[in-house]
Amino acid sequence: MTPDPAKVAILISGRGSNMRRLIDAADNYEVVLVASNRPDAPGLDWAAERGIATWSEDSRGQDRAAFDDKLAVAIETSGAGTIALAGFMRILGPDFIRRFEGRMLNIHPSLLPKYKGLDTHARALEAGDAVHGCSVHVVTEELDAGEVVAQAEVPVKEGDTVSTLEARVLAEEHRLYPAALARFVAR
Numbered sequence: 683m684t685p686d687p688a689k690v691a692i693l694i695s696g697r698g699s700n701m702r703r704l705i706d707a708a709d710n711y712e713v714v715l716v717a718s719n720r721p722d723a724p725g726l727d728w729a730a731e732r733g734i735a736t737w738s739e740d741s742r743g744q745d746r747a748a749f750d751d752k753l754a755v756a757i758e759t760s761g762a763g764t765i766a767l768a769g770f771m772r773i774l775g776p777d778f779i780r781r782f783e784g785r786m787l788n789i790h791p792s793l794l795p796k797y798k799g800l801d802t803h804a805r806a807l808e809a810g811d812a813v814h815g816c817s818v819h820v821v822t823e824e825l826d827a828g829e830v831v832a833q834a835e836v837p838v839k840e841g842d843t844v845s846t847l848e849a850r851v852l853a854e855e856h857r858l859y860p861a862a863l864a865r866f867v868a869r
């Protein structure tokens with residue numbers, strides 16, 4: 683199938699709250715596939731109940747290139763021309779990234795280029811930052827390093843813990859990601 687930029691595949695590994703927002707807010711794009719490297723990801727059932735095609739396979743213990751290739755075939759078969767990573771916790775290999783170059787977005791819970799990788803909220807608290815936030819960026823081979831297409835800031839408040847700060851950032855993620863994806867598919 684010829685990939686259509688307005689057809690979106692979402693990749694998840696877990697609860698999928700960003701995935702739900704991307705689906706509920708879909709306007710100028712259509713979510714045609716939700717794929718996961720964890721067959722028990724709660725987001726899969728939610729998507730299936732809404733009639734969206736799902737694909738999953740446990741990536742644990744699998745050769746990276748072999749798993750990536752199966753995932754890529756599922757995406758290509760769906761006709762998706764845009765891929766939105768939403769809490770997808772497996773690193774994608776260089777061949778996969780090249781196959782979908784410039785067509786993949788990710789949401790990351792920090793103000794990139796600050797705090798690439800994991801434990802972003804703890805690191806922002808540890809550093810005593812007054813502001814924290816989230817970024818939507820293009821996925822490239824280097825982790826969390828592609829072009830930032832949208833960002834939202836939140837204040838860090840007195841007495842914040844990782845969970846209070848995470849909740850404040852997540853609320854912004856839910857607002858930011860659908861808007862950024864809508865702009866991305868139209869560009």
Ligand code: GRF
Binds near residue numbers: 698768789791816855
């Ligand atoms: C979000 O914080 C996102 O920024 C990060 O992983 C988390 C996924 O949460 N990449 P959810 O599965 O979308 O609820």
